[in-house]
Amino acid sequence: MQDVARLAGVHPSTASRSLAESPVRISAATVARVRAAARDLGYRPNASAAALRTGSSRLIGVLVHRLTDLALSTMYAGVDAAATAAGYSAVVANGLDDPAVRHERVDALLARGIDGVILADARLDDTVAERLERLGVPYVLAMRTLPGHASVSTNDVEGGRLAARHLLELGHRTAAVAAGDALTSTGRDRTAGFRQAFADAGLPIPDRYVASTGFGVAAGHRAGELICRQGPAPSAVFAVDDLTAVGVIGALRDAGRTVGTDVALVGYNDVELAAELPVPLTSVRSDRDQMGRLAMQLLLDRIAGRPVPSTLLPPLLVPRASTLGASVPGASPPA
Amino acid sequence: MQDVARLAGVHPSTASRSLAESPVRISAATVARVRAAARDLGYRPNASAAALRTGSSRLIGVLVHRLTDLALSTMYAGVDAAATAAGYSAVVANGLDDPAVRHERVDALLARGIDGVILADARLDDTVAERLERLGVPYVLAMRTLPGHASVSTNDVEGGRLAARHLLELGHRTAAVAAGDALTSTGRDRTAGFRQAFADAGLPIPDRYVASTGFGVAAGHRAGELICRQGPAPSAVFAVDDLTAVGVIGALRDAGRTVGTDVALVGYNDVELAAELPVPLTSVRSDRDQMGRLAMQLLLDRIAGRPVPSTLLPPLLVPRASTLGASVPGASPPA
DNA sequence: CGACCCCGATCCACCGCCTCG
DNA sequence: TCGAGGCGGTGGATCGGGGTC
Structure with missing residues (x-):
């Protein structure tokens, strides 16, 4: 800064003001001169100094349970894009669905002086959100919801219903659910919407057909085994x-059953690879890029002290061969 | 800090030194008293102030092309674990394989005063690594290599050879390659090792069977189409x-061919879902968690001014039904 | 012609921590 | 163990010069 000011022939504070987003009380000529000098010198403001002085690090924390979850990493891409556009950087922390780890990671983020948090690993049984609230740290939930906290998510109850109606229309009368983690809104709401639609059709799904083994490939395999x-x-x-x-596909395969032929399967999120599987997977699409961008936007609003509303994004069923190709025993095909 | 010092009844500078990792010239009793006070007050040192004063932010940057790449997100998990253990936080930046974007993201990282960079998106045609070298910013390459720069990666030439030998042993005499991005070491080396082994067996693979369409699901589909x-x-x-x-599976399916029955397919990295596909995918395993941890370790070494060696991790072929189940036209099955 | 005002630039104290003397 | 200075920006307070009535 000293160097820039010297080169431009002005006082450092004038240089500082000239480099601000919208310089005030500085002539256009001076601004131009300072900016040219900064460019020539390859000047880069020291973020630590600015953060110390202003009290804002322009750093946000993103808490996920695992970044290897494809749905989360695509959501994060949206956060990253929006954050970068707003001059913020994101620090991701893996919470591993362990309460102790999650609080530790939050501690580390707070010590960094982050300006806010996007909580993408909210659980019904834990207190990270409450703690942030109590500490007065701006935060927004993403992907998962929690009553009383602002969030951006897909309308998961509706998404579950969409899946169910699709299967009902195809003539299915029995279904099982690989229900994910029962302590997350995503697991709970999607399952609830699905079961509700079946119940509304007079075909309630017994509890023993609902396997809450968690999220991910390995958990899905266990769920498939339980269901079989x-x-x-x-x-x-x-x-x-x-x-x-x-x-689930793996477990059904091991049990001698073939998805798309003798079992119908519906997934959720519509990740890119769903369409490329040997039997393309019918899935409920969520707009995760949008979710991430919106979450960042809401977080900026909260940081600015504006009240923020929760947002539900609409799900969309994308039918593919995993359901369209499956025969329905004891039912006539739909018209 | 003021508060902590007051509560402990000492001078702020004494408190500061008591809170250091290994306090010097302070009595054990004082250290204990200060630390107790800090704990009671929930004292959290201001990272910006410390960074400004010491010149070290304890922040590292990780450059990836996309975090939605499963191989990279698992590698990142290793980086994150090692970084956290060492008291560092990682900022991930998506470079999107666009040179301009990558340099911009590096700029942003530098402005943050990061202590070092893990470059996981190195490309043969670009200059980010050179620039970091020139700027004197400690960095280590991960996943991909570049001649003359320290890196941690899988021995990809060997990995390609493993895949080829496996197919050769099964009696295959012709093969195509979905070769990824030709300007990355991963694409280039794996392909080179594979072709070399086929050539060594007297069965060179013509260029038209090598599709360098890039990485990822969509790119794989294009490669499969080209090959068909x-x-x-x-x-x-x-x-x-x-x-x-x-x-590739999707494209072959669209062309009426079935992986594991009339085409053998070998993948690379052995991500978790490979084993769960309807036809489990034979894959060359890479230890990406280890890769990430090691990269972070090497980066810490470089930050400490120690010279660091490049490291090659051994690949391991994991045979599954996508090759074991495929028939080989015009060849007798292996003994 | 003098008093006043306003704008552009400058001055300086300070953010919180670290470390030398 | 204490005291003080400074890391590098920031922004309120202040100053000065030129135009205006």
């Missing part, structure tokens, strides 16, 4: 997450 | 990345 062990075998399975669905 | 357009159809395909392999 129940008799009689359902003609359809709803997995509340696409990678979980892939695990 | 060539005649005669090869009995095996090697995709240099598992998600790319999934795209």
Whole structure:
């Protein structure tokens, strides 16, 4: 800054003002001169100094349970894009769904002086959101919701219903659910919407067909195994997450059943690979890029002290061969 | 700090030194008293102030092309674990394989005063690594290599050879390659190792069977389409990345061919979902968690001014049904 | 012609921590 | 163990010069 000021022939504070987004009380000529000098010198403001002085680090924290979850990493891409555009940088922390780890990671973020947090790993049984609230740290939930906290998510109850109606229309009368984690809104709401639609059709789904083994490939495999062990075998399975669905595919395969032929399968999120599987996977699409961008936008609003509303993004069913190709025993095909 | 010092009944500078990792010239009793006071007050040192004063932000940057690449997100998990253990935080930046974007993101990282960079998106045609070198910013390459720069990666030439030998042993005499991005070491080396092994067996692979369409599901689909357009159809395909392999599966399916039955397919990285596909995918395993941890370790060494060696991790072939189940036209099955 | 005002630039104290003397 | 200075920006307070009535 000293150097820039010297080169431009002005006082450092004048240089500082000239470099601000919208310089005030500085002549256009001076601004131009200073900016040219800054460019020539390759000047880069020291973020630590600015943060110390202003009290704002322009750093935000993003808490996820695992970044290897495809749905989360695509959501994060949206956060990153919006954050970068607003001059913020994002620090991601893996919470691993362990309460102790999550609080530790939040501690580390707070010590960094982050301006706000995007909580993408909210759980019904934990207190990270409450703690942020109590500490007065701006935060917004993404992907998962929690009553009383602002969030951006897909309308998961509706998404579950969409999956169910699709299967019902195809003539299915029994279905199982790989329900993810029962302590997350995503697992709970998608499952609830699905079961509700079946119940509304007079075909309630017994609890033993609902396997809450968690999210991810391995968890999906376990869910598939549990479901296969129940008799009689359902003609359809709803997995509340696409990678979980892939695990289900593996377990069904091991049990000698073929998805898309003798079992229908619906996933959730519509990640890119769903369409490329040997039997393309029917999935409920969520707009995760939008979710991430919106979450960042809301966080900026909260940081600015504006009140923020929760937002529900609409889900969209994308039918593919994993349901369209499956036969429905004991039912006539739809018109 | 003032508060902590007051509560402990000492001078702020004494408190500061008591809170240091290994306090010097302070009595044990004082250290204990100060630390107790800090704990009671929930004292959190201001990272910006410390960074400004010491010149070290304890922040590192990680450059990836996309975090939605499963291989990279698992690698990042290793980086994150090692960084956290060492008291560092990682800022991830998506470079999107666009040179301009990458340099911009590096600019942003530098402005943050990051202590070092893990470059996981190195390309043969670009200059980010050179620039970091020139600027004197400590950095280490991960996943991809570049001649003359320290890196941690899988021995990709060997990995390609493993894939080829496996197919050769099964009796395949023709193969195509979904070769990823030709300007990355991962695409280039894996492909080179594979072709070399086929050439060594007297079965060189013509260029038209090598599709360098990039990484990822969509790129894999394009590669599969290109390969299908060539005649005669090869009995095996090697995709240099598992998600790319999934795209290949989709394209082959669209062309009426079935992986594991009439085409053998080998992927790379052995991501978790490979084993769960309807036809489990043979893949060359890379230890990406280890890769990330090691990269962080090497970066810390470089930050400390120690010279660092490049490291090659050994690949491991994991045979599954996508190759074991495929018939080999015109060849007798292996003994 | 003098008093006043306003705009552009400058001065300086300070953010919180670290470390030398 | 204490005291003080300074890391590098920031922004309120202040100053000065030129135009205006």
